[in-house]
Amino acid sequence: MRVTIIGSGYVGLVTGACLAETGNTVVCMDKDADKTTSLKNGHVPLHEPGLAPLVQKNLAEGRLTFTTDLRLAVRHAPVIFLAVGTPPRPNGEADLSAVEEAARAIGGYMDDAKVIVTKSTVPVGTAERVKALISEGTSHHVAVVSNPEFLKEGTAVQDFMRPDRVIVGSDDAQAISLLRSLYAPFMRREDRLLVMDARSAELTKSAANSMLAMRISFMNEMAALCERIGANVENVRHGLGSDSRIGNSFLFPGTGFGAASSANILMGRPLRFGVLPSNPAPMTCAKPTLSRSSRDCWSAGPPSGSPIQQPWTEGG
Numbered sequence: 001m002r003v004t005i006i007g008s009g010y011v012g013l014v015t016g017a018c019l020a021e022t023g024n025t026v027v028c029m030d031k032d033a034d035k036t037t038s039l040k041n042g043h044v045p046l047h048e049p050g051l052a053p054l055v056q057k058n059l060a061e062g063r064l065t066f067t068t069d070l071r072l073a074v075r076h077a078p079v080i081f082l083a084v085g086t087p088p089r090p091n092g093e094a095d096l097s098a099v100e101e102a103a104r105a106i107g108g109y110m111d112d113a114k115v116i117v118t119k120s121t122v123p124v125g126t127a128e129r130v131k132a133l134i135s136e137g138t139s140h141h142v143a144v145v146s147n148p149e150f151l152k153e154g155t156a157v158q159d160f161m162r163p164d165r166v167i168v169g170s171d172d173a174q175a176i177s178l179l180r181s182l183y184a185p186f187m188r189r190e191d192r193l194l195v196m197d198a199r200s201a202e203l204t205k206s207a208a209n210s211m212l213a214m215r216i217s218f219m220n221e222m223a224a225l226c227e228r229i230g231a232n233v234e235n236v237r238h239g240l241g242s243d244s245r246i247g248n249s250f251l252f253p254g255t256g257f258g259a260a261s262s263a264n265i266l267m268g269r270p271l272r273f274g275v276l277p278s279n280p281a282p283m284t285c286a287k288p289t290l291s292r293s294s295r296d297c298w299s300a301g302p303p304s305g306s307p308i309q310q311p312w313t314e315g316g
């Protein structure tokens with residue numbers, strides 16, 4: 001199948017390379033000309049195990065190409081993944097300007113029906129917003145599918161190739177069937193595709209981020225309590241995580257994930273889930289996820305000598 005990815009960053013590049021590896025003809029479009037030139041030459045600007053060889057192989061075999069030409073990218077494929085950044089604004093809201101810019105531009109270049117797949121982490125209601133923006137520029141049929149990404153930096157290729165689950169949110173049967181066939185090679189052993197409506201898919205991603213942030217915040221509280229009462233947080237973590245109902249993941253104290261949500265939880269403030277108003281004009285939505293800077297900080301690992309150990313990071 002022909003596939004287009006808009007945004008050749010972490011998520012877009014992993015998605016593009018993995019979909020090319022399973023035989024699709026993938027065009028990755030990014031507005032960053034320097035990044036695109038590097039990628040065309042096989043230079044992968046990310047330290048992600050297995051990604052560079054995958055990109056280089058699929059480039060060489062002609063299944064993966066990079067461009068800054070949005071018109072070409074839109075017309076290349078019936079399915080277009082949106083994987084542009086949605087960084088948090090200072091007030092915690094998600095900045096959707098890149099998603100909106102891309103959506104408007106896609107509408108202007110469409111010459112056929114398209115399935116648009118939102119991979120970016122976005123507030124509830126964004127699929128409807130994206131559809132409305134694209135439809136302003138075209139009379140062709142647009143189906144928008146919410147397909148949030150759950151990869152972890154450090155194991156991104158492996159996470160994409162062997163996903164815990166793939167969430168597909170849409171009420172368009174044809175679009176769902178198209179995504180089912182795109183993801184089929186990654187679920188040979190077990191069908192892990194969860195189909196739901198777009199709003200539920202969008203909220204699932206925010207809920208997952210918040211749940212993980214909450215676990216780290218809880219462990220920060222435990223670490224503080226251990227210091228006060230003379231207990232050892234490592235022993236507590238081990239004892240707690242050995243309970244099969246609780247599990248070991250995301251039980252390391254630290255600031256590595258979901259800083260905004262963690263702070264809210266720690267300070268007893270209610271969690272805010274981003275929901276776009278039905279009237280698309282104002283965008284007052286919180287994105288319960290971490291800032292790029294804290295993510296980068298953890299990608300580099302905890303400071304040396306730090307008692308905090310966080311072997312992996314989860315992306316936005």
Ligand SMILES: NC(=O)c1ccc[n+]([C@@H]2O[C@H](COP(=O)([O-])OP(=O)(O)OC[C@H]3O[C@@H](n4cnc5c(N)ncnc54)[C@H](O)[C@@H]3O)[C@@H](O)[C@H]2O)c1
Binds near residue numbers: 086087099121122314
């Ligand atoms: N990185 C992760 O681990 C991770 C995990 C899950 C979800 N996500 C989410 O996925 C989305 C993408 O994250 P990322 O880490 O890949 O971001 P990134 O910053 O690495 O990449 C985004 C890319 O989009 C490009 N871009 C921005 N606006 C564009 C436009 N209008 N047209 C074309 N290209 C444009 C940028 O140049 C950049 O290369 C975000 O919403 C993020 O929250 C990230």
